[in-house]
Amino acid sequence: MTAPVVVLVGPPGAGKSTVGALLAERLGVGYRDTDADIVVTAGKPIAEIFIEDGEGHFRALEREAVRTALDTHPGVLSLGGGAIMDDGTRKLLTGLPVVFLDVELADAVKRVGLDAPRPLLAVNPRKQWRELMERRRPLYTEVARAVIATGDRPPAAVADAIVDALELRPAAEPARPAGREEQA
Numbered sequence: 076m077t078a079p080v081v082v083l084v085g086p087p088g089a090g091k092s093t094v095g096a097l098l099a100e101r102l103g104v105g106y107r108d109t110d111a112d113i114v115v116t117a118g119k120p121i122a123e124i125f126i127e128d129g130e131g132h133f134r135a136l137e138r139e140a141v142r143t144a145l146d147t148h149p150g151v152l153s154l155g156g157g158a159i160m161d162d163g164t165r166k167l168l169t170g171l172p173v174v175f176l177d178v179e180l181a182d183a184v185k186r187v188g189l190d191a192p193r194p195l196l197a198v199n200p201r202k203q204w205r206e207l208m209e210r211r212r213p214l215y216t217e218v219a220r221a222v223i224a225t226g227d228r229p230p231a232a233v234a235d236a237i238v239d240a241l242e243l244r245p246a247a248e249p250a251r252p253a254g255r256e257e258q259a
């Protein structure tokens with residue numbers, strides 16, 4: 076198993092996909108998003124999977140996408156916001172460097188209101204988001220090694236905060252041999 080250096084979780088609009096791609100670039104590692112993997116596997120957009128096959132089927136596809144990514148992707152991995160609702164997916168995350176990107180309702184709704192359609196927020200997004208977060212917050216907290224508030228930080232600053240919280244280093248940065256200063 077080649078586990079990712081960071082796995083991002085959090086509700087829709089927390090910035091998992093945006094910050095994940097930025098962080099991967101900063102660290103010089105690959106980036107992967109299980110939502111994108113699911114779309115490829117299913118051969119249709121997420122909204123269509125929800126409508127035609129139901130949320131249960133989506134969560135099963137998501138669990139397998141997470142399992143595969145954890146086994147094969149050593150870079151930064153962003154999950155979909157509801158991945159932690161599945162018991163099997165949560166088990167897969169045990170012991171991994173998981174970061175919960177937190178965000179308040181007002182900021183999240185402002186952000187996702189302008190973005191691609193999310194089937195669970197299609198009708199009355201404020202109410203849906205609030206209820207979804209009430210159910211999910213304990214689970215995000217349970218799986219996370221670090222929690223980063225994103226409301227008052229632009230994506231680049233969120234990436235910085237993750238680097239600090241997990242004490243990450245760019246992949247290409249060589250470890251300094253012990254005693255190097257004395258030899259120079």
Ligand SMILES: Nc1ncnc2c1ncn2[C@@H]1O[C@H](COP(=O)(O)OP(=O)(O)O)[C@@H](O)[C@H]1O
Pocket residue numbers: 085086087088089090091092093094156186187189190225226228229230233
């Ligand atoms: N820290 C941030 N500050 C402001 N806008 C953000 C921030 N993070 C993400 N966004 C914006 O919010 C929207 C949703 O981001 P996205 O990365 O898709 O979230 P998620 O994957 O967590 O649902 C995008 O339009 C993105 O540009």
Ligand SMILES: O=C(O)C1=C[C@@H](OP(=O)(O)O)[C@@H](O)[C@H](O)C1
Pocket residue numbers: 085086087088091092110121154155156157158192193194195
């Ligand atoms: O919260 C959820 O249940 C979902 C969040 C979405 O991902 P983002 O959190 O990246 O928007 C996507 O996986 C799907 O629409 C379901």
Ligand SMILES: [Mg+2]
Pocket residue numbers: 091092093110153154155
């Ligand atoms: Mg996303």
